[in-house]
Amino acid sequence: MVDTSFIDAQLENQRENLTQFIVDKLKDKLYMANEKYSLSEDEVSSIIEDSTKAYEHSLVDPGEAVGTVAAQSLGEPGTQMTLNTFHYAGVADINVTLGLPRIIEIVDARKDPDTPVMRIYLNEESRGSREKAEEIVKEIEGTTIESISKSMKIDVINMSIVVELDNYKMEKQGLTIGDIKEKLYKLKKVESIEDEDNFLTLKAGDVSLMEIRKFFNRVRSHQLKGIKSVKRALIKKEGEEYVIYTEGSNLGEAFKIPGVDLTRSISNDIHEIQRVLGIEAARRSIVDEIKKTLEEQGLEVDIRHIMLLADLMTMEGEIKQIGRHGISGEKSSILARASFEVTTNHLMKAAKFGEIDPLSGVTENVIIGQPIPLGTGNVKLIMKK
């Protein structure tokens, strides 16, 4: 049995060639094997040597076309995906765009995703009890006057708006008539609010019929409490804890609510993550979202391809789409740009400004019919005289 210090020293020698992660793993494994089989010094050396070789062998070669490989690795599973899938995120009926449409949405870096969803975890005090989760849901869920009333109508004779409140819904949201009146007084044009039983009568002063219609729409969508843009929030039990899923997303506001665990809560709106948590979090979110979508369809793509895509999209410090207005449109070569989309525009513009293409990329050289600077084409050989 060799001394552990020998293993450490041998590993230290290879530190240059290996990553920290592999060194740590190898160390653990060697310690274990050493105890079980009592290895000799020779055996330890050759294990480390072989591991180093295997690691170096698995590295990507310089000049390898990783981008093309990533594109094909992501593109092929795309052909197998169902065109339109809607999936219910576990609970009742929050639906989430999945499948090919979702992938396209991410890669195109759309500003407004079809179905923004937040997954909100609760802090240690609140995650165990349903009551506390429900209290937080009340804080999160956006409540408008429309959602707590039985009916709303315009009284044309008195030029007023009559709202019939629903007591049960009000109680559920923890609102009283006093609260509602206070919130409504903040609206412009409100002159007086009278309440009688469950009826609220809003007067807007001397206005025309057109104006009262507009006013009616404003009253109807007036936010009483909760987070704007969150339409619904549902509680789901995951293992031991309660998790809240929301329809609509606003991470910045959600973090402000007491009881929300901001270390784990996340949204699926990538632009919002960039705004609230920064570009690195957005990168991670792109990887996660694509991976999740592919896995949900039973497809397996190596995460490295997705990571390359995400790195490319976040290269400029903000999210760029893969496409004409993003990465493909910013290539330096005219021919490469022209071969992608809107060919004539690019050629015309290049001609107008007298642009020069140094033919340093792959696409240009394929068009011209020259060897491409990739793999073995990447090195230049000079004959010795």
Next chain:
Amino acid sequence: MTKKKINILDNEFVPQHTILTEEESNELLQKYNVTYDKLPLILESDPVVKIIGAKPGNIIKIVRGYSPAGKSVFYRYVIGEDVKETLEEEVLDEIVEDDSGEE
């Protein structure tokens, strides 16, 4: 509602960001034989940059824990918003011109 302290650095999606000193930056550029303009960018207005107080011209070291190879290190160069905007305007001009002639 009681005020709650919000520190987005606690979120598990946000990896560790550290500002490199000038020496470290030079060392890094030398090691990879690049100039600073070849590095990936991060905006000055990025929420994480604001918190750690990095200025345009700094290089930020990002240690990502979430990776198949354990920890991985990444570097980003902090760029000011105004520089970015001028870049963007150029791109925007191009897009406007593009859109007029197609589809």
